[in-house]
Amino acid sequence: MSSQIGVHAAVWSGGWSDAESRHAIAESKAAEYDYIEIMAFDPASIDVAKTRALLADAGLGVTSSLGLNWDNDLSSEDPAVVARGETLLEAVIDCNAALGSKYLVGVIYSALGKYSRPATPRGRANCVAALQRLARRAADSGITLGLEVVNRYETNLFNTAAQALDIVSEIGAPNLGVHLDTYHMNIEEDDFDEPVRLCGDKLVYVHIGESHRGYLGSGNVDFATFFRALGECGYAGPIAFESFSSAVVAPALSNTLGVWRNLWTDNRDLARHAKEFIDRLRAPS
Numbered sequence: 001m002s003s004q005i006g007v008h009a010a011v012w013s014g015g016w017s018d019a020e021s022r023h024a025i026a027e028s029k030a031a032e033y034d035y036i037e038i039m040a041f042d043p044a045s046i047d048v049a050k051t052r053a054l055l056a057d058a059g060l061g062v063t064s065s066l067g068l069n070w071d072n073d074l075s076s077e078d079p080a081v082v083a084r085g086e087t088l089l090e091a092v093i094d095c096n097a098a099l100g101s102k103y104l105v106g107v108i109y110s111a112l113g114k115y116s117r118p119a120t121p122r123g124r125a126n127c128v129a130a131l132q133r134l135a136r137r138a139a140d141s142g143i144t145l146g147l148e149v150v151n152r153y154e155t156n157l158f159n160t161a162a163q164a165l166d167i168v169s170e171i172g173a174p175n176l177g178v179h180l181d182t183y184h185m186n187i188e189e190d191d192f193d194e195p196v197r198l199c200g201d202k203l204v205y206v207h208i209g210e211s212h213r214g215y216l217g218s219g220n221v222d223f224a225t226f227f228r229a230l231g232e233c234g235y236a237g238p239i240a241f242e243s244f245s246s247a248v249v250a251p252a253l254s255n256t257l258g259v260w261r262n263l264w265t266d267n268r269d270l271a272r273h274a275k276e277f278i279d280r281l282r283a284p285s
């Protein structure tokens with residue numbers, strides 16, 4: 001069993017209107033990806049029946065991801081804020097189930113943004129308890145939750161694989177694990193090998209992003225080492241290419257991630273290049 005290779009929807013479009021969803025699904029298929037990762041910030045904006053039909057027509061799989069915000073942060077000390085996050089994530093899990101997605105990943109534990117203070121024990125406990133409940137709901141639909149390890153400017157709860165493993169074991173749900181992203185690893189980890197080995201079978205999802213989030217191979221990420229570690233650890237979960245440019249604006253995400261620069265304009269070329277780049281690194285040597 002080998003990994004499915006996906007592409008993040010923001011390579012194609014910033015939202016999920018009729019035109020955007022048709023475009024994103026057709027282009028993902030044309031660039032020979034196995035699946036598309038949809039942004040699930042607002043599950044009510046996703047026309048599930050239509051999306052499901054478009055995916056089936058294209059023969060494309062699907063996962064979804066999101067980051068929380070200051071009003072629905074599971075790691076907040078304010079129970080009302082945590083409750084809003086839990087309600088949103090329940091809806092996202094149900095949307096995933098209806099779409100046929102088996103993975104919900106990203107910053108589903110904290111606001112996506114720069115905190116001005118460290119995480120607190122009470123906030124962390126709120127997050128752990130909420131994710132225990134959400135993991136049970138996800139398990140009922142056969143969905144795996146992946147906690148994405150992101151850099152210090154995008155969460156304060158954990159920034160390395162080792163820290164993520166601590167909270168994953170505290171939560172203690174069989175269908176909840178670590179989601180690694182090479183863009184963030186390049187900022188926070190010592191190398192691209194040890195975090196993969198540390199995670200072992202707790203690694204459930206992977207984002208492939210360059211150090212500036214543009215064309216793969218044009219930045220600082222040591223992809224050869226990373227893919228070698230994935231192979232040696234027998235990783236068979238999904239791998240999604242993630243890239244952002246000011247050429248495609250995702251209202252819920254671009255400003256939070258600081259996408260101010262134009263890293264590319266030709267997303268077709270970018271996506272084809274990335275797929276070939278990933279296939280080449282995964283080829284048995």
Ligand code: MN
Binds near residue numbers: 181207242
């Ligand atoms: Mn990512």
